[in-house]
Amino acid sequence: MVEEVLDAEERASLKTRIKTLMKEQDAVLVAHYYTSADLQDLAEETGGCVSDSLEMARFGHAHPARTLTVAGVKFMGETAKILNPEKRVLMPDLGAECSLDLACPADEFTAFCDAHPDRLSVVYANTSAEVKARADWVVTSGIAVKIVKYLHQQGHKLLWAPDRHLGEYVRRVSGADMILWQGSCVVHEAFKAEALKSLHAAHPAAAVLVHPESPESVIALADIVGSTTQLIEAVRTLPNPEFIVATDNGIFHKMHAAAPGKTLIEAPTAGEGATCVSCAHCPWMAMNGLRKLAAVLESAAVGKRSANEIHVEESVGQRARRSIQKMLDFAAAEKAGRIQLGD
Structure with a gap:
């Protein structure tokens, strides 16, 4: 597309x-x-x-x-x-559509939860209304680590869906006991660590910005790992003259507006001749x-x-809103200092 x-x-x-x-x-x-x-x-x-x-x-x-x-x-x-x-x-x-949403059908996710009744389910926002309705918590990439760390400190074991790379990153940073669904984003899955190393060697002054939906080997090379909003803020505030960016290249428009004097470079995916599902832009x-x-x-x-x-069946919407509201309430409480997260 x-x-x-x-x-x-x-x-x-x-x-x-x-x-x-x-x-x-x-x-x-x-x-x-x-x-x-x-x-x-x-x-x-x-x-x-x-x-x-x-x-x-x-x-x-x-x-x-x-x-x-x-x-x-x-x-x-x-x-x-x-x-x-x-x-x-x-x-x-x-x-x-979204490859993460498509990779996590509601009936299969329900069976996944039913097979692990002792675990709370935490789903990424990139899921259907039906999956959100079945989940205990909904998170975005910007707040996922904080919420999972909080739940871990409360003694909960977790299920995570659908992005395995983001889930592995959250598990590694938070220390939580998590069973991961094996979905992935067609854009972020395509970033290549060895090619990124070579590109960074050619641009040693560049900061490497990586979205946590990327593979672990790519995340390991990052100077900043963060959500879309966090990556835009990094371009605006960091002193580097250049940035290698491992996320959808649609974000470059807002990055250029935030820091017009800086150079943005797409992180490598599958190289020349790649199909649309392996380049740095979502076909959907x-x-x-x-x-x-x-x-x-x-x-x-x-x-x-x-x-x-868009239509969402009323009972599905009510249950999904409950799971999303937990995240919103957590964000407000954490911002107000009512929730303290340890190291």
Whole structure:
């Protein structure tokens, strides 16, 4: 899947039409860091949000708009709906899936939990509403270590799903007793440690930034391991003139905006001639674009049911919201100093 290519005239025309439609439908646009620069720019131009999946949903919850348009992948739209059940949630393309979500079917995850009744289940946000509903906790990459460390200190043994690389990183850092689901992200799985070593040797002044969904051998070479938000902050604050970045290259747009004078280099994946599932850009994120966003808003006039609207069954949403709320409550308590984590 290749992102849409627009000339300046079509881009301007689409943006103008989308802005009009959003006003007519009382809509706001929330976009993930991995979507196209056009969508990220449009979100910010219209008072929307560009962020990670959790902040996208939180923003939508706080915003008064009655319609949320979510540019990202399907689980992000579902999370927005779970936290905002009273709002209409639209996506440019409901076929925009996630390899982690697809690798963890709800029925298989339920069986996994049932086979280990003595363990709490902790799932990454990159999962379906049904999986979130079955889980005890939902986490994002930015808070996973803290929550797992806390649960470990409370004496809990854990199940983790779906990303095995992130799970192994969390287990290593936290010391928790964890059984890991064996899923992986098609983008982060493709980063190559030996090629990264060679690239870093050619750019010795560069800091290596790695998302924890990457393989352990790649994480071992990192100067900073962190979530999308944390990696953007590293580019902004670290003194290095160059950065080798091991995550989806859609994030480069926001990194350039945060630190315009710095050089960003893609970490190596499978080399020249790689297929789209082994390059540094998610093929499902690439399914989003201005043309599809305009089309879904055109078809979703107020009072009409859109084929691109996210629906989550009420009882599933209630159970999933409980698991997500635990994370939100933990984050608030930890920020307020009510939770202290040991070394």
